[in-house]
Amino acid sequence: MKHLLSAADLTREDAITVLDTASQLAAATAQGVGKLPPLRGRTVVNLFYEDSTRTRTSFEAAAKRLSADVINFSAKGSSVSKGESLKDTALTLEAMGADAVVIRHHSSGAPHQLANSGWISGGVVNAGDGTHEHPTQALLDAYTLRRHLRDNTGDLAGVKVAIVGDVLHSRVARSNAILLQTLGASVRLVGPPTLLPFGVETWGCEVSYDLDSSLDDVDAVMMLRVQRERMNAAYFPSAHEYSNRYGLNSVRAARMPDHAIVMHPGPMNRGMEITADVADSPRSVIVEQVSNGVSVRMAVLYLLLGGTEGTA
C-alpha cells in the first residue's frame, strides 16, 4: 500500500491488517512507554486546505507518537492563501523531502491528483476530499464498531449499521459505505431523498427515507453532520423539520436494541441531527471515536511508511 486515497483501495485483509495494527499500537501506547520509534527521521506533512482541527490534530498526534517529524501546512497563513496552485505546493513539499503527505482538500479528487500526477514521490493519505471520501474516518469507525461488537478481532460480518443524514455531501458516508461492506457489515443509508446521491441504489446498501423504521434491528447508528445552510438550497424545508424527521433523540434511541451504539464523526450540531442527551448517553461512543482515530492513523502511517506489514 503506497497511498490511501479511497476506502476502495483496501481489501478485507488490508483493512483487518490496519485494524489489528491499530489495536497493537493502541496497546503499546497505553503501556505508557512514550513515543514509539518506527518513523524516526521520516517527515509527514499535514497539508490542510480546509479547517479541520480534529482531523489535523489526530494525524499530528499519530505521526508524533511514531516519532515522525511533522510539518503542518495549512491554507491559512501560507502561500496557499496567496493562490499558489496545488501543483506548486506539491513540488515545494517534494523539494522539502516529504515522505508522506496527509491532505485535506475541498475539491473531490485532489488527493488522487496529488498521488497520480508525478508531482511528489511520497505516499498520500486522503484526510477528506470535498464530498468524495474520508477513508481514515471509515477505518476508525470500523475499529470502534469492532471493539464494541466483535471483541476487537476479525471483520464485521453480520453487523448492521444505519448511516443517517446528509449522505449526498458526506465523504464519511461514502467511505463507510465501502469499507463496512468490505468488512462484511450491512449498511442502511437513511435520509431525505434530496440528500441521497444519484445512483445510491448501486452502492450495495439498503436505502430508507424513514428513520423510525430503521432503528430496531441495527447494531449501530452513525449520525452525519447536516449543515443548516442546506435548507437554503431546498434540500429540506427547515432545521426544525429536519430534526423532527431525521434527528436522533432519546425517543428514537429507545427503539434501538440495547447493545446498539451511537456514533458521530463530529463536529456535532447538537439539537439538529442529534440531541444532547443522546450524544452524552451511555450508548454514545462519540468521544471514543476520537481517541480511536489516533490509533488508526498511527496504523495507516506506520503501514504506509514503516516497516513490514502487519507487525507492530
Place this chain on the structure above:
Amino acid sequence: MTSYVITGGTLLGEEAADLLIEDGVISAIGSGLKGDVVVDASGCVILPGLVDLHTHLREPGREDAETVLSGSRAAAKGGFTCVHAMANTTPVADSAGVVEQVWRLGQQAGLVEVRPVGAVTMGLGGESLAELGAMADSAAHVRVFSDDGKCVYDAAIMRRALEYVKAFDGVIAQHAQEPRLTENAQMNEGVVSGKLGLAGWPAVAEEAIIARDVLLAQHVGARLHVCHLSTAGSVDIIRWAKARGINVTAEVTPHHLYFTDDVVESYNPIFKVNPPLRTAADVEAVRAGLADGTIDIVATDHAPHPSEDKDCEWSAAAFGMTGLESALSIVNATMVKSGAMTWAQVAERMSFAPARIGKVETQGQPLTVGSPANIVVFNPSIEAEVVPVNTASASRNTPYGGLTLPGQVVATFFAGRATVLEGELV
C-alpha cells in the same frame, strides 16, 4: 497560382477519380489529369472541406490559449476550411466592431474561412439583445448567433431572439443548460458522480431547455440550432420536433461520440467539459441520432485552455477540450469503421449541413467541376498516436493524448490553395 492534381483517391469514398485544382476551383475531374503538383491520395477519401459550426478561437482576450491564427492552423490540419468563431471572447463578440475584428484576423491568417458568431445578448448576460442586425450587416456577415458557454435561459429573450433573426435568415445556436439545475456542476449527474462526490449536471437540465426552445421555434416559426447535444433524451426531443416539422438542427461533438463519464474516475481535468461526458446509453443514442440524421452535424466545440487551467484539481479546472485536429479521426473511429455511416454521410454532417446552417455560400459545395476548391484528403487507415505537444493549436488540452486513432488528414485545400500537404501544414 499553383495547380494541383489529386490522384488515386475516391470521391466521398465512392467513385475513384483524379481531381484538378486550378485558380481556386475544381477545374476537372477524371483520369490522366496534369497539374503543377501531384498529390498522391492512394487509399484516401476525398471530402469537401470540413465546416465547423462551433469553434473557440479565444481571440480577442485569451491569446495565451489560442489566436485566430493558431486556431486556423489547427483547423486546417484537421481538414477544416471554415470555422465559426464563438462569441465568448473578451470583449464579447456582441457588436459589429468585435465581429469585424475577428473576421479580419481570419482573413489575415488566410488558412480557413473564419465566420464570427455573434452573441445573442449583451455581454452574454442573457438580459438584453445584442445588436444582432448590426452584426448581420457588418463585413463579418454574421448569420449564427450564440451565447455559447451560457444558456439564453430567459424564455422571453429567447423567443425574441428567435423571431428577430428571421429578418436576415439568422439562426440562434443555443447552449442548452438550465442554470439553476447546474449550479456548481462538475460532471454528468449519474452513478459515477454519486460515487466520486462531484456535483452533478443532470441530463434534464439540457433536455428541459431543448424542449422549451423547440416549442418556441415552432410558435414563432423560426430556425433553431442546438449546440453540443449530449443526452439520449435530447435526441428524442429533436426527433419528435423534426417529426412535427419544427425547423431545428442539432450538433454533437466528437468527444460526446467517443467518451463516457467513466473516464472521470481518473479525476483528470482533461476530461472536464461542458456539457459533460455522459453515460454509455447516451453515447449510443447520439451515435444513432447522428447516423439517422436526427442530429444534423458534428461540431468540435474546440475549446483550448492553457496548461495551468487543466494542471490542477478538478473543481478548479476549466471546462473544455480541443478537437479540431482529431474530429475526423473520431468520426471515422466511432461512425464509419462501425459501418454506421458512409463517407458521403460524413461529408453531409461535417461540410454540407454545417455550411447550410451557417449560410456560408462558398463552403460545403459538392465535389463537381466549378465548385470552390475546398477539399480534404483523408487516409482512414493510417493509425496515429495523438501526441499533445505536436498540436498546431496553442493549447494542448486534447483528451485523446496517448490514444491511437484511425486516420490522418493528408492534405487540405482552402480556396484552391494547399494549407496541408503530406500531413503537415504548408
